[in-house]
Amino acid sequence: MGSRESSFMSTIFFFLLLFSLGCKCIASELHLHATQTAVLKVDASPQLARQIPDTLFGIFFEEINHAGAGGIWAELVSNRGFEAGGPHTPSNIDPWSIIGDDSSIFVATDRTSCFSRNTVALRMEVLCDNCPAGGVGIYNPGFWGMNIEDGKTYNLVMYVKSPETVELTVSLTSSDGSQNLASTTIPVSGVSNWTKLEQKLVAQGTNRTSRLQITTNKKGVVWFDQVSLMPADTYKGHGFRTELISMMLDLKPRFLRFPGGCFVEGEWLRNAFRWRESIGPWEERPGHFGDVWHYWTDDGLGYYEFLQLSEDLGAAPIWVFNNGISHNDEVDTAAIAPFVKDVLDSLEFARGSADSTWGSVRAAMGHPEPFPVKYVAIGNEDCGKKFYRGNYLKFYNAIREAYPDIQMISNCDASSSPLDHPADLYDFHVYTDSKTLFSMKNTFDRSSRNGPKAFVSEYAVWRSDAGRGSLLASLAEAAFLTGLEKNSDVVQMASYAPLFVNNNDQTWNPDAIVFNSWQQYGTPSYWMQTLFGESSGAIFHPVTITSSYSGSLAASAITWQDSENSFLRIINFGSDPVSLTISATGLQARVNALGSTATVLTSSNVMDENSFSNPNKQSRCKSRLFLTLSPHSILRLPSPNSWQRCEAATQAHGYDLSLSLSLSLSFSSLERFPPASSLPAPAPAPSPASLAAGSAASSPTAPAAPPHRLALPPKASPP
Numbered sequence: 001m002g003s004r005e006s007s008f009m010s011t012i013f014f015f016l017l018l019f020s021l022g023c024k025c026i027a028s029e030l031h032l033h034a035t036q037t038a039v040l041k042v043d044a045s046p047q048l049a050r051q052i053p054d055t056l057f058g059i060f061f062e063e064i065n066h067a068g069a070g071g072i073w074a075e076l077v078s079n080r081g082f083e084a085g086g087p088h089t090p091s092n093i094d095p096w097s098i099i100g101d102d103s104s105i106f107v108a109t110d111r112t113s114c115f116s117r118n119t120v121a122l123r124m125e126v127l128c129d130n131c132p133a134g135g136v137g138i139y140n141p142g143f144w145g146m147n148i149e150d151g152k153t154y155n156l157v158m159y160v161k162s163p164e165t166v167e168l169t170v171s172l173t174s175s176d177g178s179q180n181l182a183s184t185t186i187p188v189s190g191v192s193n194w195t196k197l198e199q200k201l202v203a204q205g206t207n208r209t210s211r212l213q214i215t216t217n218k219k220g221v222v223w224f225d226q227v228s229l230m231p232a233d234t235y236k237g238h239g240f241r242t243e244l245i246s247m248m249l250d251l252k253p254r255f256l257r258f259p260g261g262c263f264v265e266g267e268w269l270r271n272a273f274r275w276r277e278s279i280g281p282w283e284e285r286p287g288h289f290g291d292v293w294h295y296w297t298d299d300g301l302g303y304y305e306f307l308q309l310s311e312d313l314g315a316a317p318i319w320v321f322n323n324g325i326s327h328n329d330e331v332d333t334a335a336i337a338p339f340v341k342d343v344l345d346s347l348e349f350a351r352g353s354a355d356s357t358w359g360s361v362r363a364a365m366g367h368p369e370p371f372p373v374k375y376v377a378i379g380n381e382d383c384g385k386k387f388y389r390g391n392y393l394k395f396y397n398a399i400r401e402a403y404p405d406i407q408m409i410s411n412c413d414a415s416s417s418p419l420d421h422p423a424d425l426y427d428f429h430v431y432t433d434s435k436t437l438f439s440m441k442n443t444f445d446r447s448s449r450n451g452p453k454a455f456v457s458e459y460a461v462w463r464s465d466a467g468r469g470s471l472l473a474s475l476a477e478a479a480f481l482t483g484l485e486k487n488s489d490v491v492q493m494a495s496y497a498p499l500f501v502n503n504n505d506q507t508w509n510p511d512a513i514v515f516n517s518w519q520q521y522g523t524p525s526y527w528m529q530t531l532f533g534e535s536s537g538a539i540f541h542p543v544t545i546t547s548s549y550s551g552s553l554a555a556s557a558i559t560w561q562d563s564e565n566s567f568l569r570i571i572n573f574g575s576d577p578v579s580l581t582i583s584a585t586g587l588q589a590r591v592n593a594l595g596s597t598a599t600v601l602t603s604s605n606v607m608d609e610n611s612f613s614n615p616n617k618q619s620r621c622k623s624r625l626f627l628t629l630s631p632h633s634i635l636r637l638p639s640p641n642s643w644q645r646c647e648a649a650t651q652a653h654g655y656d657l658s659l660s661l662s663l664s665l666s667f668s669s670l671e672r673f674p675p676a677s678s679l680p681a682p683a684p685a686p687s688p689a690s691l692a693a694g695s696a697a698s699s700p701t702a703p704a705a706p707p708h709r710l711a712l713p714p715k716a717s718p719p
């Protein structure tokens with residue numbers, strides 16, 4: 001084994017996904033007896049090293065489960081234009097409601113708005129001469145209540161028309177109106193025109209389920225339209241909910257596929273997402289009813305905002321457009337030309353210069369620089385549809401001609417047989433049970449090495465193995481991802497689905513990030529993904545596992561290009577403990593014995609889920625394995641809160657770039673670590689002097705360490 005000849009290792013980040021032990025008790029339970037053995041060998045020779053595509057792991061964002069409206073889009077008012085239902089069905093004002101009763105107030109929609117694309121407005125007639133002290137009016141509870149926080153500023157914008165002078169009181173209150181968090185009275189002079197009113201409200205208290213009220217005491221008629229309430233502190237001022245964006249950023253996404261999914265198709269074409277109706281001033285957007293996931297969106301999160309989000313995430317935008325096909329109706333290829341033109345316009349909107357027809361619209365929205373759209377998907381899951389191929393070719397040819405560099409994604413699976421049409425990439429979607437997904441780590445081993453690359457644009461374990469996001473699901477998904485890394489010569493991109501769920505509208509289960517108006521947590525599948533964020537663009541090294549238990553194990557090894565850090569992920573999908581011997585072969589080189597870090601995702605029960613009250617029951621936790629030549633190393637087990645500090649300490653070690661391919665891995669036996677209770681305080685990061693000493697101690701002339709063994713604890717049986 002290579003580790004005998006070669007010297008000690010560089011900084012290894014050691015990612016373990018293993019069963020059975022909570023992070024906090026790992027040290028004390030490591031005495032458990034392993035019943036299985038495995039030898040894991042990393043071949044770090046340069047001939048076999050291969051660069052993983054920069055784009056490998058990214059995000060698929062679909063407007064499902066109120067992921068956007070009432071989710072990452074921070075707008076607090078739901079149905080701000082009273083348009084819900086849209087032009088195709090009678091509009092309704094839900095969830096707006098009245099303050100007062102039938103004898104004091106009467107509201108109805110009419111089509112008197114000043115906006116031509118969303119003509120519905122609300123007419124409010126106050127009937128009372130002596131109105132109740134608090135006034136009568138309307139309120140909006142937002143998306144299951146607005147999160148109003150003490151000291152924060154909220155920007156209210158609304159359009160009002162009042163033939164007579166009136167005073168309107170705008171307030172943020174608790175859901176029953178009893179608790180007043182912010183309130184101000186705005187005089188409106190009587191004019192026959194619409195007036196735009198803007199008002200800042202500063203909250204003097206916190207309530208997570210608040211509402212916006214607009215009230216008056218004066219008899220008469222007032223019209224309202226486009227009522228918006230945005231928190232002042234959105235991500236980069238771009239309208240996104242900061243905490244949810246930061247969870248996206250922690251995935252280090254290299255691409256953002258948007259806005260669906262089936263959301264792109266619609267049950268019926270008339271309800272599909274239309275980019276053109278989602279751009280321009282927000283007040284002028286008509287909004288639409290997403291009939292697949294059954295909710296109205298005001299389309300504040302529109303095509304432009306998705307492009308902006310890609311930029312803010314540092315992710316390549318992947319625009320999935322409707323190709324003239326919905327779940328229930330299709331445009332004949334003979335009539336597809338206007339749809340093709342529409343998509344070309346969308347690309348000009350993104351990429352055209354600021355003086356082009358559509359580029360100028362983008363520039364007017366505040367982004368004169370083009371957005372670098374390099375990928376488009378021609379439809380979603382439409383391969384079997386009657387007009388798919390015909391329509392596909394019309395889009396394909398037109399886009400290829402206008403934008404030769406844009407990579408096009410077909411909905412037809414080419415993993416086992418070639419496509420009958422040209423494509424740069426093909427979609428591959430899988431939702432299955434955990435055993436099947438675990439075994440699918442080999443799926444792309446057999447794929448043709450020629451032809452279009454795979455975009456695994458939706459994958460997840462679902463149904464009984466997944467619950468509402470289980471450890472078991474994440475383990476199978478992790479194993480599947482090791483297979484994608486291994487096959488990343490033919491797999492270019494992969495994304496979990498769906499990413500988000502608002503806890504109040506769980507249309508699809510499971511999801512990676514669960515939130516409500518003010519809280520959020522990651523399911524194990526989310527935390528699993530954070531362990532793979534480093535792979536995009538890294539160097540892949542083949543791993544072989546020799547074990548009678550190899551059917552339950554998966555692993556992958558990568559090295560960062562820039563820093564020469566190595567990552568090893570090992571998944572024990574089985575229920576037995578495994579004693580693991582790790583070795584590596586490759587170039588001989590000078591190496592440092594500095595230490596490595598283990599990040600562990602595990603739990604005592606494979607069906608364990610996270611929750612708002614226990615959001616970190618299963619999250620990655622990080623501990624450092626000091627691989628110095630000292631016989632007693634320290635296993636540090638920080639709480640998730642000390643993650644950043646721990647990571648910073650690791651970075652402070654620095655790296656020796658000459659180490660790159662000398663992955664001679666040796667791990668101190670975890671069995672020898674003292675139990676958690678007797679762990680000393682975390683060691684400070686070594687000084688440059690001690691780093692130098694470490695290098696010297698581990699120079700090729702230093703005595704080689706014996707191979708070390710690491711026990712993988714077993715998983716608990718599913719209930």
Ligand SMILES: *[C@@H]1O[C@H](CO)[C@@H](O)[C@H](O)[C@H]1NC(C)=O
Nearest residue numbers: 174175176178206207208209
């Ligand atoms: C928020 O308002 C609700 C409804 O009035 C009330 O039950 C709850 O206690 C309030 N929460 C806080 C934190 O004041």
Ligand SMILES: *[C@@H]1O[C@H](CO)[C@@H](O)[C@H](O)[C@H]1NC(C)=O
Nearest residue numbers: 114190191192193194195196
């Ligand atoms: C009312 O609206 C019309 C049409 O937009 C405009 O020409 C006129 O100047 C407006 N009047 C006032 C008083 O704002």
